[in-house]
Amino acid sequence: MTAGTKLLTVPQVMERLQLGRTAVYDLIRTRQLVSITLGRARRIPADALTDFIHTRLDQEAA
Numbered sequence: 122m123t124a125g126t127k128l129l130t131v132p133q134v135m136e137r138l139q140l141g142r143t144a145v146y147d148l149i150r151t152r153q154l155v156s157i158t159l160g161r162a163r164r165i166p167a168d169a170l171t172d173f174i175h176t177r178l179d180q181e182a183a
Contacts, residue, residue, distance in 0.1 A: 153173060
């Protein structure tokens with residue numbers, strides 16, 4: 122993660138993936154989606170979301 126990495130909130134990821142809160146936290150819990158914790162706040166690096174989407178697209182294409 123670089124200094125300029127944008128961090129997304131869970132609601133932002135929910136909106137981008139069109140998934141509910143539980144589904145996003147399940148992706149985090151199963152380590153399919155990388156996240157970090159800052160205090161009590163959970164943040165997802167935008168690059169991690171992009172990587173997740175590309176991985177899923179590759180899996181679907183296979």
